[in-house]
Amino acid sequence: MNGPIELTATGIELRRGRRTILDGVDVAVPAGRIAALTGPSGSGKTSLLTVLAALQAPDRGEVRYDGQAVTPRTRDPWSGRVQIAHQSFGLLSLLTAAENVELAAQGLPTARRLERRPLRAAARDALERVGLAARADHLVDDLSGGEQQRIALARAMSTAPALLLADEPTAQLDAENRERVTDLLLDLARRGATVVVATHDQELTGRCDLVLTLRDGVLA
Ligand SMILES: Nc1ncnc2c1ncn2[C@@H]1O[C@H](COP(=O)(O)OP(=O)(O)O)[C@@H](O)[C@H]1O
Numbered sequence: 001m002n003g004p005i006e007l008t009a010t011g012i013e014l015r016r017g018r019r020t021i022l023d024g025v026d027v028a029v030p031a032g033r034i035a036a037l038t039g040p041s042g043s044g045k046t047s048l049l050t051v052l053a054a055l056q057a058p059d060r061g062e063v064r065y066d067g068q069a070v071t072p073r074t075r076d077p078w079s080g081r082v083q084i085a086h087q088s089f090g091l092l093s094l095l096t097a098a099e100n101v102e103l104a105a106q107g108l109p110t111a112r113r114l115e116r117r118p119l120r121a122a123a124r125d126a127l128e129r130v131g132l133a134a135r136a137d138h139l140v141d142d143l144s145g146g147e148q149q150r151i152a153l154a155r156a157m158s159t160a161p162a163l164l165l166a167d168e169p170t171a172q173l174d175a176e177n178r179e180r181v182t183d184l185l186l187d188l189a190r191r192g193a194t195v196v197v198a199t200h201d202q203e204l205t206g207r208c209d210l211v212l213t214l215r216d217g218v219l220a
């Protein structure tokens with residue numbers, strides 16, 4: 001139960017008020033592949049990622065991990081194995097970078113929570129991989145947007161997820177860090193994770209195994 005997760009979603013509809021945000025979206029990402037999710041802003045990428053992460057229930061349709069239906073109510077056993085790096089980072093500004101990364105383990109079922117020391121080591125390791133080892137003890141508030149973006153990714157990676165959903169993870173990065181994060185995401189997929197990355201970054205898209213394009217809530 002430690003390999004990459006096969007992700008499927010069928011007939012996803014999401015409505016908010018009178019608006020239909022996602023309209024009959026089908027997604028199939030084979031285990032261990034990396035998929036780019038592209039489309040203009042407002043097309044529904046972030047909404048779809050949160051549905052695929054089972055953080056938000058669709059009005060219709062189903063998300064499955066390895067063939068098992070999953071909803072926000074039944075996602076608990078998957079937490080830790082399924083992680084999302086949010087577009088808006090979702091960091092706590094008065095904690096340090098390392099403390100924010102350590103928060104990833106809070107969602108894990110008690111039995112799988114790491115002891116304090118390995119937890120700290122996993123956080124440092126994840127920060128190192130995004131090139132932020134030297135910032136581990138800085139308050140998030142004192143870091144740049146690009147640094148915060150990489151902390152959010154480090155947090156999502158720190159539990160060695162089998163499915164990683166990343167929302168525009170290179171949007172605020174300079175060329176060097178874009179390449180670093182792109183390599184990291186591809187490496188995660190190679191080493192046994194399924195990855196879905198919402199992005200406008202054409203270089204990243206070009207290196208993905210498959211490309212899904214959303215327009216007005218419909219997958220092209
Ligand atoms: N909770 C919500 N309530 C109402 N409208 C929403 C909500 N979340 C997203 N939307 C709308 O859904 C559309 C898709 O948004 P989003 O998923 O953020 O797209 P993208 O990530 O591609 O920019 C946008 O028009 C946005 O305004």
Ligand SMILES: [Mg+2]
Pocket residue numbers: 045046047087167
């Ligand atoms: Mg978005």
